[in-house]
Each structure stands twice: as C-alpha cells, then as structure tokens.
Amino acid sequence: MRLTEAIEETAAIFPGLVWHLPHCSLMPGKMAGPWTFTLLCSLLAATMIQATLSPTGVLILGPKVIKEKLTQELKDHHAASILQQLPLLSAIQEKPAGGIPVLGSLVNTILKRIIWLKVTTANILQLQVKPSANDQQLLVRIPLEMVAGLNTPLVKTIVEFQMETEAQAIVHMDTSARGPTRLVLSDCATSQGSLRIQLLNKLSLPVNSLAQQLMNLLVPALPQLVKNQLCPVLEASFNDMYAELLQLVKVPIPLSTDHLEFDLLFPAIKGDTIQLYLGAKLLDSQGNVTKWFNNSATSLTVPTLDNTQFSLIVSQDIVKATVAAVLPAEEFMVLLDSVLPEMARRLKSSIGLISAKAADALGPTQIVKILTQDTPQFFMDQGRAKVAQLVVLEVFPTNEALRPLFTVGIEASSEAQFYTKDDRLILNLNNISSDRIKLMNSRIGWFQPDVLKNIITDILLSVLVPNQNGKLRSGVPVSMVKALGFEAAESSLTQAPRGPTSSIECHSST
Numbered sequence: 346m347r348l349t350e351a352i353e354e355t356a357a358i359f360p361g362l363v364w365h366l367p368h369c370s371l372m373p374g375k376m377a378g379p380w381t382f383t384l385l386c387s388l389l390a391a392t393m394i395q396a397t398l399s400p401t402g403v404l405i406l407g408p409k410v411i412k413e414k415l416t417q418e419l420k421d422h423h424a425a426s427i428l429q430q431l432p433l434l435s436a437i438q439e440k441p442a443g444g445i446p447v448l449g450s451l452v453n454t455i456l457k458r459i460i461w462l463k464v465t466t467a468n469i470l471q472l473q474v475k476p477s478a479n480d481q482q483l484l485v486r487i488p489l490e491m492v493a494g495l496n497t498p499l500v501k502t503i504v505e506f507q508m509e510t511e512a513q514a515i516v517h518m519d520t521s522a523r524g525p526t527r528l529v530l531s532d533c534a535t536s537q538g539s540l541r542i543q544l545l546n547k548l549s550l551p552v553n554s555l556a557q558q559l560m561n562l563l564v565p566a567l568p569q570l571v572k573n574q575l576c577p578v579l580e581a582s583f584n585d586m587y588a589e590l591l592q593l594v595k596v597p598i599p600l601s602t603d604h605l606e607f608d609l610l611f612p613a614i615k616g617d618t619i620q621l622y623l624g625a626k627l628l629d630s631q632g633n634v635t636k637w638f639n640n641s642a643t644s645l646t647v648p649t650l651d652n653t654q655f656s657l658i659v660s661q662d663i664v665k666a667t668v669a670a671v672l673p674a675e676e677f678m679v680l681l682d683s684v685l686p687e688m689a690r691r692l693k694s695s696i697g698l699i700s701a702k703a704a705d706a707l708g709p710t711q712i713v714k715i716l717t718q719d720t721p722q723f724f725m726d727q728g729r730a731k732v733a734q735l736v737v738l739e740v741f742p743t744n745e746a747l748r749p750l751f752t753v754g755i756e757a758s759s760e761a762q763f764y765t766k767d768d769r770l771i772l773n774l775n776n777i778s779s780d781r782i783k784l785m786n787s788r789i790g791w792f793q794p795d796v797l798k799n800i801i802t803d804i805l806l807s808v809l810v811p812n813q814n815g816k817l818r819s820g821v822p823v824s825m826v827k828a829l830g831f832e833a834a835e836s837s838l839t840q841a842p843r844g845p846t847s848s849i850e851c852h853s854s855t
Contacts, residue, residue: 402623407654408474418582428467436566483516511539530583533576600670710744769820
C-alpha cells in the first residue's frame with residue numbers, strides 16, 4: 346500500500362492521537378496521596394456536526410481532583426475557623442429543646458450554670474465526591490469533626506465533648522441564569538442521621554448530667570448552625586474553584602511565535618466527573634486570531650477515565666495546527682562536501698551509476714536543497730504512531746549553479762514518539778524512511794529514482810530529522826499540569842483496547 350493511501354485510510358479510521366498520563370506524582374506540599382493524571386490529544390473518527398459550535402477539546406476532572414481542589418478552597422476560605430466560631434449558646438437559646446416552648450424555663454436553668462460554651466477545635470475530614478441518583482449531578486459529602494468545651498462553676502476543668510456531623514451538597518448545571526450554562530453547588534444541608542455528640546471525659550454526676558442535657562439541646566440546633574454558617578462558605582469555595590478552573594483552561598499555550606487559547610463552550614457532568622467542553626483559537630504574536638477551531642468537522646469521543654483523574658482531549662485540528670506552528674514548511678540548503686563529506690562521496694558514487702558526466706560535475710561546493718511541503722500528517726501503522734511528510738530534494742553541482750541536476754519528490758515517514766518532561770509534552774521523530782520517490786525534473790536524463798533511495802534517506806536522516814527534532818525539543822507547555830498539583834510524568838505509546846483511538850500513556854516518575 347502506498348503511503349498516501351495508508352494516510353487516507355488511517356485518517357478515516359484513526360483521525361486522532363491520544364496523549365494519556367495516568368499515575369503522576371504530586372508537587373511536594375500541595376496535595377497528598379497517590380494521584381493520577383492524563384493528558385489526551387485525540388484525533389477521533391470524523392462525523393457530521395449539527396451544532397453551530399462543535400467542541401474541539403474536553404477537560405475531564407475526576408473525583409479526586411475535584412475533592413482536592415475543593416478541599417484547598419475550603420482551607421483558603423478558613424472553613425475550619427468558621428466552625429470554631431459557631432455560636433452554640435445563641436443557637437440553643439433561639440431554639441430551645443427542639444422548639445418546645447414549655448421547656449424554656451428548664452433550658453434557662455441549664456444555661457445559667459454555663460459560663461461559656463464554644464468549639465475549641467474543628468476539622469474538615471476527607472471529602473467525598475460521588476455521582477448522585479441523577480446522572481447529571483454530583484453529590485459532595487463533607488464530614489465534620491468538632492470538639493466543644495464547656496466551662497461551668499460545677500467543676501474547675503473544661504468539660505469537652507465531641508461533635509460529628511456531615512454536610513452534603515449537590516453540584517449541577519445551572520441553566521436558569523442569563524448567560525452561558527455554568528456549574529453551581531446548592532442544596533447544602535446536614536445529612537440525616539449523621540449527627541453524633543458524645544462526652545469525652547466523665548466527671549462528677551452533676552457535671553455529667555449537665556453535659557448530657559446540653560448535648561440534647563445541641564441535637565436540634567447544630568444542623569441548622571452548620572447550614573447557616575458553613576454552607577455559604579462551601580458554595581463560595583466551589584464558585585471560586587470553578588472560576589479558577591475556567592482561568593486555568595484559558596492560559597495561553599505558546600507555539601513558537603503563535604499561541605493557542607481555549608474557551609469554555611459548556612460544562613457537563615457524567616458519572617463522577619466534571620467535563621468542560623472547549624472551543625479554541627490560534628493567535629499570532631500580535632494577539633490577532635488567525636484561526637478558530639469551534640467549527641471542527643470532527644466530533645470528540647470522550648473516553649472513560651478508568652484509573653486516571655485528569656484528562657485533556659483535543660481534536661485533530663488542534664494537533665495539526667500545533668505541529669504546523671512548530672514545523673512550518675521551510676527550506677534547507679547544505680554544502681554537502683563541507684558538512685557531510687562522507688554523504689557527498691556516497692551521493693557522487695550513486696549519481697555515477699546514472700551518469701558519469703553528472704557525477705564529475707559535482708564540485709566541492711555542491712549543494713543539496715531540501716524543501717518540506719505542507720504540514721506533517723499523523724497516521725497509525727500496525728498500532729504505531731507515525732508522521733508522514735512530503736519533501737522535495739534538489740541537487741546542485743556547485744553553489745553557483747542556477748538549476749539543479751535533478752529534483753525528486755519524496756513521501757517520507759518517521760515513527761512518532763511522544764514523551765513528557767516536567768509539564769511539557771514533546772514529540773520526537775525517530776528515523777525516517779523514503780516510502781516513495783518520484784522524479785520531478787532532471788537535466789541528466791530520465792532515471793529510476795529508487796537507485797538513490799538509500800543515500801536520499803540518509804541525507805534526510807542527517808539533515809531534516811535533527812533540524813525538526815530541534816524545533817520539537819522545546820515541547821508544548823501545559824501549565825495546568827502543575828497548577829493541578831502534578832510535577833512530572835513519563836510516557837509510553839499504547840494502543841487503545843477498543844474503538845478508533847490510540848493513546849500515549851504516561852506513568853508517574855519516581
């Protein structure tokens with residue numbers, strides 16, 4: 346099968362490539378515990394689109410990422426300190442004995458024997474993020490643990506009791522407000538049956554009796570206190586987390602002199618993940634938009650996260666534009682005898698098989714000109730990622746010659762290796778093969794260009810590949826890697842077990 350046919354067939358079956366990074370290490374001091382991270386760059390099966398704006402990228406956040414980001418926001422909003430400031434005595438006075446007025450005098454009697462009552466320590470335990478009964482919602486559970494101190498003239502020491510409860514809230518899409526759909530957190534309350542209050546240290550019978558009566562009064566008061574004091578903080582924390590994520594996806598990604606920017610089209614919730622569907626645009630060095638990607642002719646197939654907790658999937662158009670920005674069509678001119686004398690000797694010997702006169706015309710200033718055409722194309726060959734490109738090669742006998750001895754067109758391909766270094770994604774071209782060579786022009790008569798295949802391939806390997814890898818070596822920085830708490834990853838190419846996708850899987854570095 347010819348290379349062009351292979352590319353066309355593969356483009357129909359595998360119009361994409363996936364970068365996949367599970368099991369990544371965390372940045373020290375930011376987030377604890379084993380995490381997973383994936384970055385997917387997918388070129389997926391083309392389908393006709395119906396929407397005016399078709400997403401060209403999807404950012405998927407798994408439950409651990411959501412949990413850690415929301416936990417950090419709660420810390421930034423001083424949620425634990427707010428719990429320590431809960432007005433326990435005021436709450437009991439406002440709603441005595443479960444709201445039964447006839448017991449008011451008894452409550453007042455109990456309160457007269459209390460000098461102060463306050464939360465001394467408060468902790469927000471490990472959050473849980475789970476899918477709710479509604480597939481379009483997430484259930485967030487926030488376990489709370491507090492220790493309250495009671496000072497009474499009945500005893501010289503502080504009487505302590507432990508309070509445990511759990512706040513719950515729902516994350517869902519808000520379509521009611523004007524403007525674009527957004528994710529919000531609402532319906533915050535304490536879960537039924539989650540409240541537990543117990544005395545930590547038993548003292549004299551009168552003190553224990555007073556503490557027990559006080560705990561009974563807190564049972565109806567504490568849930569409302571948590572709802573009134575903590576729930577607004579939880580909602581504000583989620584709003585800030587969501588705003589931070591939107592800013593994160595909008596961070597420009599530099600591509601040589603251009604840069605790529607994403608914008609949110611709409612959010613979604615699927616299972617236990619948050620999915621942000623993105624549009625994209627390419628801007629030049631002056632900030633002018635040179636290309637919009639919101640009307641892609643390909644639809645994104647979103648894979649499941651499995652054991653990974655973070656994924657970014659982008660369309661084929663994004664990948665092509667990225668490669669085009671880094672590897673534009675360009676021209677190389679090499680004084681072969683000065684730079685690669687062994688190659689010059691071999692080229693002269695190979696041309697001598699075609700024309701001895703042409704070989705004798707090659708001087709010490711002979712020039713090989715290499716011109717790359719269009720943008721390199723990705724395709725899959727037996728489960729391996731490759732990059733194909735069209736190359737024109739011309740041979741000039743001297744640096745003063747105006748016309749080449751001959752011109753050949755080459756369909757060349759290289760194995761594509763993706764790897765990561767810190768938070769950068771890097772493409773490297775391994776080797777190169779001249780899959781098809783066509784004689785385009787000749788001053789030395791017609792000849793079968795395959796006779797030059799070996800030397801042409803070696804020249805491309807010595808000149809073209811190192812030049813292109815030099816441009817690719819800087820990689821594409823993805824700032825969200827470290828912004829989400831990951832430090833580094835390693836990559837390996839894997840074939841997806843099913844469906845028309847392939848992936849590069851990266852494992853955490855140790």
